[in-house]
């Protein structure tokens with residue numbers, strides 16, 4: 001579904017935020033893009049969305065080359081950016097209706113669609129409250145509703161649980177899993193939270209300093225590193241966290 005080949009980004013100040021990144025995301029994946037702060041996650045996701053221009057390499061989504069000025073790909077995807085300005089004066093319902101219109105959801109089905117996505121993110125009861133009065137968790141839920149209002153088959157979520165309390169994090173995880181399992185939406189999610197990624201993703205990429213250190217099915221990665229990490233007498237199974245610290249430490253050398 002997503003093919004990334006040799007993707008690089010050097011910012012205007014000469015800083016190389018992403019170096020020769022290649023990866024594949026399959027239809028149906030919940031693909032976790034994992035790395036510490038400053039690893040280049042947001043830079044990468046912006047290039048995948050066509051929001052900023054790569055300085056090298058290319059991205060294709062469902063066979064179409066992603067370009068900054070190419071709207072056709074953008075209509076197929078939903079994006080929840082890392083920091084997003086909301087229209088605080090709008091109610092959740094108005095906000096979603098606004099985006100449904102923007103994405104050309106036909107007028108006859110617009111109301112039904114908005115009501116549907118409100119339901120999916122558990123915000124039906126709050127739909128007539130202004131966004132300015134929402135908690136951070138509620139804002140993130142409305143943000144996710146916005147990314148799916150035009151029924152994209154692929155969504156990008158940049159640190160969707162950042163700053164949420166444990167319950168808020170769980171709520172968002174549940175929404176993501178439901179979208180994937182019940183609606184068949186492919187999800188590309190960035191996070192620095194290892195546990196979260198391990199809980200909801202089937203595949204992961206581990207990045208640091210703009211470089212891809214490891215990529216694959218979580219189960220395969222655990223298997224691959226089991227011997228390298230575990231001491232022979234240890235009874236604890238290897239976790240994604242162990243793998244993460246092992247490969248990011250290796251990457252430093």
Ligand SMILES: Nc1ncnc2c1ncn2[C@@H]1O[C@H](COP(=O)(O)OP(=O)(O)O)[C@@H](O)[C@H]1O
Nearest residue numbers: 011013015017036037038039040041042043044
């Ligand atoms: N517009 C920019 N100009 C120069 N450097 C940038 C710019 N945006 C981000 N960076 C730098 O690129 C690196 C990666 O940033 P980012 O992609 O936001 O990482 P992450 O999302 O993984 O925390 C950081 O060191 C950041 O300071």
Ligand SMILES: [Mg+2]
Nearest residue numbers: 041042082159
């Ligand atoms: Mg980021």
